[in-house]
Amino acid sequence: MKWVLGILFAAAVAMLVWRSMPEPEAVGKTTIRYMAWGNPEQLAAEMELVAEFERRNPHIRVKLTLVPGSAYYQKLQIMLASGTAPDVFRCDRYQFPAYAHRGYFMPLTEFIANDPEFRTEDYFENTIREGSYNGQFYGPNVLFGSRVIYYNKTAFEEAGLEDPYVQYKRGEWTLEQFLEASEKLTKFDERGVPTHFGVVINVLDAWTFIWGFGGDILTPDGSRCVVDSPQAVEALQFMQDLIHKYHVTPSAAEGAMNAFTFESGRVAMLFNWAGQAPIYRTIRDFQWDVVPVPACRAGRISMIKGNQLLMYYRTEHPREAWEFMKFYVSRDGEKILCTRLRRGMPTRKDVASMPEYLQSTQPPFHNDVWVDQYKFGRELPITDRWAHWQREWNTRFELMMLGRESAADMARTAQANINATLAEEPF
């Protein structure tokens, strides 16, 4: 019996010694930790970028941690609070101002000033603006995206409708065309049960429609709610009508449990982020592509938003961390991400105009649609208070889409309640 215990003890000691030894390949290298989230395709992309960076910078090793998206911000928040955050991490724009407000990030303004390789003018202005907070630049934008319409090309052809991209190119892709297509592409079976829907939208798309109708939800500085305007109410009414008047969008009950997904071919047009494109590439049953949101009464305005790549303010290796961040959004980094792996929109102007970006061999083929987003895209007015008023907005929107509240009532109540929240001191 004793010799068994002896062996176990020796094994435990050996384990400890082995674990505390530096890994042979890491000797003489600086290791930085990088954390991000994503689906398996994104994981592959991150690994490829890290591998390429390590190949070019043999003295730096990047330890990549991938966390499931659902648990990401809990983990990040706890790491930040306990002082164990990674040197570099990705953060969605929704959360970035709230964290920046608490001073968790290293300002990069000085790094940029001393680094001739990084020039802000190489990037689309929106992407630099999004990575800034209170006049300081904190994070290059990665996985930049916009809200576009994914459409089922085959369904349009079969219904004898003109391709919306062709209409867009002619300047005729308007709300009227959009509604006409939605109506023609919604189908019911003999019992009157819907089998196909023309369009699927989400609470986020209220921004697109309200902007398009000439209204707004918040003031541009995000300090006050201004949704109780005739233009915004008209836009909200239009969204409610998509379900209750035209019946071209599934109600909450009809759409529950993903009964209508784009992949299944049962949705002709879907509002979604640019980041969905890689997932839809596995579709084999029909042809699809992307088109911008339709032009509404006050013009065509779509929503654009990215993730920020940020440096922890207590990092021990700021220089190496900056090298990695810079590589991620360098010409070569974006070429890997956007032209080869075809993920997200390029934030660099030179990559966006490369033929190998604009001409792809797999859908979506209309890559100029992404580039056009920089012309009519608008950033969301996200402040550190964003999470505080979202719940009220979502509840009111939900009630309106259920048909329990009129658009006018919804706008009035939402504005009053959200302004009360924003006026209150954070607690």
Next chain:
Amino acid sequence: MRRLRFWHRPAFWGFVFIAPWIVGYLCFTVGPMMGSLLLSFCQYDLANLKFAGLSNYERLFTNDPLFWKSLWNTATYTLFAVPLGLTGSLMLAVFLNQKVRGLALYRTLYYIPSLVPAVATALLWNYVFNANFGILNNSLRSAGMSNPPQWLQDPNWALPAFVIMSLWGIGGGRMIIFLAGLQGIPDSYYEAADIDGAGPLSKFRHITLPMLTPMIFFNMVLGIIGSFQVFTAAYIMTGGGPANATLFYVLYLFRQAFEEFRMGYASAMAWVLFVILLVCTGIQFWQAKKWVYYEGEVK
């Protein structure tokens, strides 16, 4: 008598042996509880800690409609789910206490649902309640109901749906406790009642029920506490929607703490819940004197 050295006293060794538990309890239960009590008087977003006096409590009671909404949802849920669940478990236990063939099989079958993990149960019930192709509405439609409720997508029906779903657990631990209680009732009582000419119903009313009151009491106390902490199903199935109809107290607390990072506010909510449950349980113990009978107790 010579005083024993402390390590010779039996109590010392008793404490030594339960020390792992005591240390764990102090470090991981009492410690955090005291921490959260202190936090409830502060503003804490994990980055900045600021003393805030009673302002968290003040805001909860005077300026937070969602606090009242979540409390109302939880209380309503408890009011229906606990009595229904207790009745269901009791009836099931009585049924499984009969002398029929294949009893062990039935007992196993009825116990199985409570072994399914909460997340799997929630996903399963999502299918059951689906307004268009769910098994519940399909049955209602074939029974002639042309427009069955839209359950989880209807603010008026979502909470009742959760009450119905809570019946899923009637075959679990509660039922086992009732079953044990039933088997502890001496046959002689029933034999005496037979001689007196009592029917099955009056035997149940005058022997079974009174003899089971300690188990009913126990299950009720635990049931109310558990039901005030309902969380998983709502978190997974509805996220508190539609329009906050299933925003339960603990779900709202969780969001304040881990989505909006208002640790002080969430701690205050936790202590309010603690006091509510303390009062509820206190009232039940006080009332218990009137209706709970313990064998051998002299009244």
